[in-house]
Amino acid sequence: MVDVALSGMTRAEAVGQHVRRLIAERGLRPGELIGTKTNIRESVGVAKATMNEAVRLLESQGVVVARPGPGGGLFVAQHDPVVKLGQSLLTVGGAPVSVADAVVVRELLEPRIIVDAAKHRTQDDIALITTQSAALTDVVDDPNAFVHAVWELHRTFARISPNRILRETYLSMLRFIDAETVRISSVEEEAGHRRYKQGRLRLHQDIAEAVVAGDVSAAADLARQHSLTEE
Structure with a gap:
């Protein structure tokens, strides 16, 4: 059995x-079998839900393709030009972009991502979003865990979008921001986080509720509110 409890990662990310x-x-x-799920x-040694989330992450990153049925399993993905496009945007003219630039792009794309999620969510998506939304309450007093949980919710919204260029560009920006963000550690910063994040908790749970309900108008309004402040 492999230990997937790696520091700074969720279990799904560790499986990935x-x-x-x-x-x-x-x-x-590319095209060769890695193994069955x-x-x-x-x-x-992880639960089915964790494995499914790991597969969703790997598929969104262009690493694997999951094929159901007899002869199915996880296969190495072909080199996808759409995935490469999202990754290539992280260097412009050979120079790496800044986190601030990536945040601007992410915020511009986010309203469309959230509206797409409200339009196209499935029953499986609804179940996952409901679970992720509820879990935000449990970690709201932990700055790093809360930010990570919020971004996981946004990743779920993004994976629902049928627009692959939009989806891959957004996910690439989010992965870059996540990797480059300095984790909060001081007691003073954590106290400020608790005051600020209580409002953000409610906003993200409202967005999740609108997406689950398929309320496109409410989702669009909440997405605009969300873009007024950073994570």
Whole structure:
């Protein structure tokens, strides 16, 4: 059994890292089988929901393709030009972009992402969003855990969008911001976080409720409110 409790990662992200290692260690090429979801899940000892979330993350990152049915499983993804487009935007003219620039792009795309989520969410999406929204309450007093949980909710919204260029660009910006963000550590900053984030908690849960309800108008209004302040 593999220990997936890696520092600074969710269990789903740790499973994703494990799958990436399998691909590298075996020298797998695009289109080749990595393994079945069941076999991989049992090898790392995680729940089905965690494995499903890990697969969603890997698919959104252009790492794997999940194929159901007999002969199915997780396969190494083909090199997708749409995924490459989102990644390539993180360097412009050969120079890396700043976090501030990435935040601006993310905020411009976010209203459309949220509206798409309200229009196209499925029953599975509704179940996941409801769970993620409720979980925000549990971590609101932990600055780093709360920010991470909020971004996971936004990633879920993004994966629903049928517009692949929009989706991959947004997810690329979010991954970059997440990787470059300095974690909050001081007691004073944590106290300020608690005062500020109580309002953000309610706003994100309202957005989640609008998406779950399929209320496009409310989702659009809340998305505009969301863009007025940073995470």
